[in-house]
Amino acid sequence: MKPFVPRHLKEWFFSENVSTHERARIPLILPFLLAFTAGLLGKQEKWFIAPYFASGITLCLSFFFLNRSTKNFSCKKASAIVALFTLGLFYPGKEPAKPGNIVHYIEEGKTVSLQGRLFTPPRVLEDRTFYFLDVESISTKTDTRNVSGKVRIAVYKRHKLLQSGEIIRFEKIRLKFPRNFKNPGRFDYRSFLKAKNIDLIGNVSQPETIVRLGHFDLPLFPGNEGKLLQAMVFGIKDPLPLNLKEAYLKTGLAHLMAVSGLHIGFVAGAFYFLLLPMLFYLLYRFKPDSARAGHSRKWAALFCLIPVLLYMVVVGAKVSSLRSGIMISAFLIAILINRKNSLFNAFLLAAFFILLWKPESLIDPGFQLSFLAVAGILWVINLLYELGKNPLSKLGEPPWHQNVPGKEPDSVDSSQSLRSKMKRFFLSSALISVTVTLATLPVLLFHFNRISLLGLFLNLFLVPLAAILIPGVLMVTCMGMVSQSLAFLPAMPLFYLTKLFLIIPEFAASIPYSSLYLATPPPVWVLLYYAVLVSGGYALLKTIQKKEIPFVFKSGWITATTLVLAMLIWPRVFHLQQNKLVINVLDIGQGESIFMEFPNGKTLLMDGGGFYKNSLDVGKVVIAPFLWKKGIDHIDYVVATHSDNDHIRGLDSVLELFPVKTFLTFGENIAGYRLKRLYKKAKEKQAELVSFNTNEPYEIGEATLTKLHPSPTGEPVIEGNRRVGNDLSLVARLKYKNFSMLFTGDIGEKVEEKLVKTYPELQVNVLKGPHHGSRFSNSDSFIRATKPEAVVFSSGYLNRMKHPHLETLNRYKKAGTRIYRTDLNGAVQIISNGQTYSVRTHDTL
Known part of the structure; x- marks a missing residue:
C-alpha cells in the first residue's frame, strides 16, 4: 500500500512533478554552494537552535534543490554534494601566526x-x-x-x-x-x-616622533558636505560628526555610507548608459552594420569593466564591494560573449568565491546583509517573471520592471508617457526597498537589535538621488585631478545635492520613534520568519494568477504569521525560562555591573559600568546587547551602588535604551551630584523613584534584597559634591530561601569592620568581592565573618590597579574560598533554586 502524500506536498517535493521551466529557474550552482556552506557551518563553535542544526538543514536543502534541478537524480552529482560538504567541514580557516610574527x-x-x-x-x-x-x-x-x-x-x-x-x-x-x-x-x-x-x-599616552603629513580630502567639496561624500563614495566614515552618523543609523540610511553593491551598481549603470549612446553613434557613423547588430552594447559593457574594477581597487577588498564587483563583471561579460545572463548564477558565484577566500565571512553581518538583500531582490524578480502573460517573453527574460503590476507588459512601447514611466519606476523602487527591508530584518535584529521605521520611505527618495550623486562625484573628482577650474562648474550642483543628504536624515532622525531597539527573538523565529516570507510570496503569486490556495496552507500561514509577530513583540516569553534565581556578574572591563533575574520573572540591574573618559559606552555596547540577546526589552529595577564612573556611567545609556519601572535610591540624605543627575534622568524616563531604606527588606517575589549600608543617619552628602565615595557604597544582602549573596560595591576595610560589628550573622554563600579585589578591602576579619563558599571579582583584563590584587587572592585561598574573576572567567553566572546553587563561567567566549 502506497503511503498517503498530500497532492500539494507531492507537487513541491518530488522532481518528476517539476516542469522543465521550473528546473531552469533553479541556478546550477545553488545545490553545490549550499553543500559547501553546510560544511562551513558544521565546524562553527556557535550553534543555532541545536548543535549542527544549521549545518544539517543546509545540507538537506542542497540535496532538495539538486533533486528539483535535475530530471534524473545522478549519483555523480550527489557525490559532488558530499565532497563539497566534506571540503567545507575541513576547509582551513585563518592560518596561525607565522614564525617571525x-x-x-x-x-x-x-x-x-x-x-x-x-x-x-x-x-x-x-x-x-x-x-x-x-x-x-x-x-x-x-x-x-x-x-x-x-x-x-x-x-x-x-x-x-x-x-x-x-x-x-x-x-x-x-x-x-x-x-x-x-x-x-x-x-x-x-x-x-x-x-x-x-x-x-x-x-x-605620550605621542612622539609625529609629524604632519596631511590627510585625505575632497577640495571641491568642503565642510560636512565633503566629509559625507568621502563616506558615501570612498567609505571613509571616520571624519563624519557623531550626530550625522547617528542620524543615518536611525533613519536606515547607513548603507549609503558603506561602499557596497549599490555603489558599484551606480558606477556601472552610470557609465553604461553614458557610453552606450556615444558608442552607438560612433559605430553607426563608421560601421553601421556593426551598430545594427547590437555591438554597441558589447563595447559599452567592455569599457564599463574598467571603472568597475578601478572603483573596487580604490575602495579596497571589502566583502560587499567584492561580491557586487563579481556579479556586475559577470553580467557585463555575459553581454560580451552573447550568453543569456543569469543574475542568480553570478550572485552565487560571488558567494562561492568569497567563502573560498574568507570562510569566516559566513558569520559576518556585512556578508549576511549583502547577500540576503541581493537574494531577496533576485527572488522577487523571479516571481515577477512568473507574472509574464506571454510565454515567449520568458525565453528572452525582459526587463523585470516590465512585470511590476500596474500595467500590461504588452502595452509598453516607445510611446509610453513620462507619467507611466515615473509610476513604474516608483513602484519598482518601492518594491526593491520593501524587499531589502524584509530580507535583511533578521540580521538587523540579531546583530544590531535596531530597526528604522522611516528607512523604507527615505530610501525611496534618496537612493535614486544617490545613483546620480555618487558617479557624478567620482567623475568630477577625476576631472579635478586634471584641472580644478574645469571641475568647479559641474561640482556645484552636486554640492547642493549633497546638502539634501545632510538635511533630510538629520530632520528625519529628530522625529520621535524614527527607529526602535528590539530584543532578540528566539532562534527558531528566523526559520518561521523566512518560511512565512517565502510561502507568502508564492501565495501572493498564485493569488494574482487566480490559482487556488488550499485551506490548510492558508490556516498554517496565518498561524505561523501570528507566532512570528508574537515572538517579535514578546520575545522573552518564548525564551527558555529557568524559574530560578540567576545572578550575572558581567564582564564589562574595569568596572562593575550585575544583572539579576528572579524566579517570578522580575529583573534588576545593579550598576552599569563605565570606561575612563567614557571611551567606550559600556551601557550601549556591552550591557544592552547582553540583555537583548536574553529577550529582555525592559528592566523592573535599577540601583546604583555609588557614583564612581566605572559603576554608573553605563546606566545613562541603559535608561535611554530600556524602559525602567523602578529606580531604587539612597534617599535625599545621600545623593551627590552624579547620582542626583541620574535620578533626575530616570524620573524623566518615567521610572518610579523608590527610597531603598536600610534594614527594610525589599521583596521581589520570594526573594528579598536588604540594604545594610550606608545608614541614613550617617554624614550627609551635599549636592555640591561630585561623587558619593567608595565608603558610602551600597551594601546589600540578597536572600532566596536558603541561598544568600552579599553585594559590597567599593567599600574599604573601615566599612567592612563596621559591618562585622553591626551584623553578627553576615555569613553568605557567595560574596561579590569588595572594590574589585583591592588589597585595602577584603580584610581577613571580613572574610571570616562572611565565610563565603565562592567570591566573584569584577575587574578588567591587565588593569592598571592590578585588581584583584595577589595579596587579596591569597587571603581567600587561605580561607578555602573558590575564586571567580571576570577578567579571566568572563561573565560569572550564579544559578540557584533556593536550596543549592551552581556557578557557570564563560572562559571560552
Missing part, C-alpha cells in the same frame, strides 16, 4: 617600541585616533628584532595626523591581544579584528 615576541602589558609603515588612513574619533601599522621591527629593553604583523595603535592625546604610507616609529607602547567581553550574546570583537588581519592592539 610579532605575536611571538611580546609580553602583554609591557612597554615596547615599534617601527613600521601605516597601511591605511588614520581613523579619527572625538577622543582618540587609531593608526594601523604594518610592523617591521620591535624594540624592548634588551634587544631589537625584525618582525611582521599588523597592529592597531590608539593615540589619545591631540597631535598632528600621520598619513598612510609613512614609516613611523612609536615609542612606549603597551601591546596586548584583542579580547572579547565574555558575556553571552556579546559582539565578537576579536573575530572582527581578526577578519581585518589585526594581530595586536596597543595605545600611546
Whole structure:
C-alpha cells in the first residue's frame, strides 16, 4: 500500500512533478554552494537552535534543490554534494601566526617600541585616533628584532595626523591581544579584528616622533558636505560628526555610507548608459552594420569593466564591494560573449568565491546583509517573471520592471508617457526597498537589535538621488585631478545635492520613534520568519494568477504569521525560562555591573559600568546587547551602588535604551551630584523613584534584597559634591530561601569592620568581592565573618590597579574560598533554586 502524500506536498517535493521551466529557474550552482556552506557551518563553535542544526538543514536543502534541478537524480552529482560538504567541514580557516610574527615576541602589558609603515588612513574619533601599522621591527629593553604583523595603535592625546604610507616609529607602547567581553550574546570583537588581519592592539599616552603629513580630502567639496561624500563614495566614515552618523543609523540610511553593491551598481549603470549612446553613434557613423547588430552594447559593457574594477581597487577588498564587483563583471561579460545572463548564477558565484577566500565571512553581518538583500531582490524578480502573460517573453527574460503590476507588459512601447514611466519606476523602487527591508530584518535584529521605521520611505527618495550623486562625484573628482577650474562648474550642483543628504536624515532622525531597539527573538523565529516570507510570496503569486490556495496552507500561514509577530513583540516569553534565581556578574572591563533575574520573572540591574573618559559606552555596547540577546526589552529595577564612573556611567545609556519601572535610591540624605543627575534622568524616563531604606527588606517575589549600608543617619552628602565615595557604597544582602549573596560595591576595610560589628550573622554563600579585589578591602576579619563558599571579582583584563590584587587572592585561598574573576572567567553566572546553587563561567567566549 502506497503511503498517503498530500497532492500539494507531492507537487513541491518530488522532481518528476517539476516542469522543465521550473528546473531552469533553479541556478546550477545553488545545490553545490549550499553543500559547501553546510560544511562551513558544521565546524562553527556557535550553534543555532541545536548543535549542527544549521549545518544539517543546509545540507538537506542542497540535496532538495539538486533533486528539483535535475530530471534524473545522478549519483555523480550527489557525490559532488558530499565532497563539497566534506571540503567545507575541513576547509582551513585563518592560518596561525607565522614564525617571525610579532605575536611571538611580546609580553602583554609591557612597554615596547615599534617601527613600521601605516597601511591605511588614520581613523579619527572625538577622543582618540587609531593608526594601523604594518610592523617591521620591535624594540624592548634588551634587544631589537625584525618582525611582521599588523597592529592597531590608539593615540589619545591631540597631535598632528600621520598619513598612510609613512614609516613611523612609536615609542612606549603597551601591546596586548584583542579580547572579547565574555558575556553571552556579546559582539565578537576579536573575530572582527581578526577578519581585518589585526594581530595586536596597543595605545600611546605620550605621542612622539609625529609629524604632519596631511590627510585625505575632497577640495571641491568642503565642510560636512565633503566629509559625507568621502563616506558615501570612498567609505571613509571616520571624519563624519557623531550626530550625522547617528542620524543615518536611525533613519536606515547607513548603507549609503558603506561602499557596497549599490555603489558599484551606480558606477556601472552610470557609465553604461553614458557610453552606450556615444558608442552607438560612433559605430553607426563608421560601421553601421556593426551598430545594427547590437555591438554597441558589447563595447559599452567592455569599457564599463574598467571603472568597475578601478572603483573596487580604490575602495579596497571589502566583502560587499567584492561580491557586487563579481556579479556586475559577470553580467557585463555575459553581454560580451552573447550568453543569456543569469543574475542568480553570478550572485552565487560571488558567494562561492568569497567563502573560498574568507570562510569566516559566513558569520559576518556585512556578508549576511549583502547577500540576503541581493537574494531577496533576485527572488522577487523571479516571481515577477512568473507574472509574464506571454510565454515567449520568458525565453528572452525582459526587463523585470516590465512585470511590476500596474500595467500590461504588452502595452509598453516607445510611446509610453513620462507619467507611466515615473509610476513604474516608483513602484519598482518601492518594491526593491520593501524587499531589502524584509530580507535583511533578521540580521538587523540579531546583530544590531535596531530597526528604522522611516528607512523604507527615505530610501525611496534618496537612493535614486544617490545613483546620480555618487558617479557624478567620482567623475568630477577625476576631472579635478586634471584641472580644478574645469571641475568647479559641474561640482556645484552636486554640492547642493549633497546638502539634501545632510538635511533630510538629520530632520528625519529628530522625529520621535524614527527607529526602535528590539530584543532578540528566539532562534527558531528566523526559520518561521523566512518560511512565512517565502510561502507568502508564492501565495501572493498564485493569488494574482487566480490559482487556488488550499485551506490548510492558508490556516498554517496565518498561524505561523501570528507566532512570528508574537515572538517579535514578546520575545522573552518564548525564551527558555529557568524559574530560578540567576545572578550575572558581567564582564564589562574595569568596572562593575550585575544583572539579576528572579524566579517570578522580575529583573534588576545593579550598576552599569563605565570606561575612563567614557571611551567606550559600556551601557550601549556591552550591557544592552547582553540583555537583548536574553529577550529582555525592559528592566523592573535599577540601583546604583555609588557614583564612581566605572559603576554608573553605563546606566545613562541603559535608561535611554530600556524602559525602567523602578529606580531604587539612597534617599535625599545621600545623593551627590552624579547620582542626583541620574535620578533626575530616570524620573524623566518615567521610572518610579523608590527610597531603598536600610534594614527594610525589599521583596521581589520570594526573594528579598536588604540594604545594610550606608545608614541614613550617617554624614550627609551635599549636592555640591561630585561623587558619593567608595565608603558610602551600597551594601546589600540578597536572600532566596536558603541561598544568600552579599553585594559590597567599593567599600574599604573601615566599612567592612563596621559591618562585622553591626551584623553578627553576615555569613553568605557567595560574596561579590569588595572594590574589585583591592588589597585595602577584603580584610581577613571580613572574610571570616562572611565565610563565603565562592567570591566573584569584577575587574578588567591587565588593569592598571592590578585588581584583584595577589595579596587579596591569597587571603581567600587561605580561607578555602573558590575564586571567580571576570577578567579571566568572563561573565560569572550564579544559578540557584533556593536550596543549592551552581556557578557557570564563560572562559571560552
